[in-house]
Amino acid sequence: MPTEHLFVDGALAAADMARRIALILSDAVAQRGVAAIALSGGRSPRPVLEALAGAALDWGKVIVTLVDERWVAPDHADSNERLVRETLLRGKAAAARFVPMKNGAADAYAGQVACEAAFAALPWPLDIVLLGMGEDGHTASLFPGAGELAEGLSTGALTLAVTPPAAPHQRMSMSAAAILASRHIFLQIGGAAKKAVYDRALAGGPVEELPIRVALCQHAVSVEVWISE
Ligand SMILES: O=C(O)[C@H](O)[C@@H](O)[C@H](O)[C@H](O)COP(=O)(O)O
Numbered sequence: 085m086p087t088e089h090l091f092v093d094g095a096l097a098a099a100d101m102a103r104r105i106a107l108i109l110s111d112a113v114a115q116r117g118v119a120a121i122a123l124s125g126g127r128s129p130r131p132v133l134e135a136l137a138g139a140a141l142d143w144g145k146v147i148v149t150l151v152d153e154r155w156v157a158p159d160h161a162d163s164n165e166r167l168v169r170e171t172l173l174r175g176k177a178a179a180a181r182f183v184p185m186k187n188g189a190a191d192a193y194a195g196q197v198a199c200e201a202a203f204a205a206l207p208w209p210l211d212i213v214l215l216g217m218g219e220d221g222h223t224a225s226l227f228p229g230a231g232e233l234a235e236g237l238s239t240g241a242l243t244l245a246v247t248p249p250a251a252p253h254q255r256m257s258m259s260a261a262a263i264l265a266s267r268h269i270f271l272q273i274g275g276a277a278k279k280a281v282y283d284r285a286l287a288g289g290p291v292e293e294l295p296i297r298v299a300l301c302q303h304a305v306s307v308e309v310w311i312s313e
Pocket residue numbers: 124125126127128129151152153154164215216217218222223224225
């Protein structure tokens with residue numbers, strides 16, 4: 085599958101990407117009766133999710149979950165669940181079924197078994213995984229230098245608990261295998277610094293150095309890279 089590199093104007097990207105995502109989800113519902121999308125957290129997805137919330141979809145047949153989660157309360161400012169509930173799951177889109185990663189376990193490691201069970205019940209392959217990327221080349225919570233990175237890159241499990249080397253909070257993350265068990269990957273790259281990391285990732289090298297290579301250096305799944313300077 086080719087990787088499409090779409091250089092887009094930042095101002096237009098959110099609405100355009102939301103339209104593209106809505107089209108894929110609508111096709112999935114028409115073909116299979118259900119659509120499933122996994123969303124990343126952070127700053128980049130916010131405008132896309134706000135635009136997607138207004139899409140005319142059969143939202144009752146859409147499952148929304150997360151690519152990763154910070155192991156904080158769902159009302160914590162850093163919660164990805166909170167981000168999705170505030171931006172996407174409102175109006176008509178509130179009818180979507182949300183599958184969280186955070187559960188009642190005291191920490192991500194204790195919560196992994198229950199999270200894995202919830203993820204195993206999703207309709208794989210997912211239709212869309214929306215990825216972001218940090219300037220260190222991480223994606224999801226697959227961080228360079230994390231003690232669990234090798235596990236995240238090699239496990240057959242769908243999820244794993246991660247303690248980032250620098251970023252705050254324990255995380256729950258989709259594994260590389262889960263990320264690649266999707267029909268479409270969208271990657272948002274914003275700004276010159278991330279564009280430089282993206283170019284370095286494309287040039288090839290160890291996936292452990294730049295885990296975004298999980299998505300970029302493969303040909304099994306179509307990848308749309310939305311790049312805004
Ligand atoms: O929970 C998270 O933080 C995300 O899933 C993470 O992988 C994010 O996509 C990158 O850190 C980019 O974040 P920004 O979009 O805020 O730059």
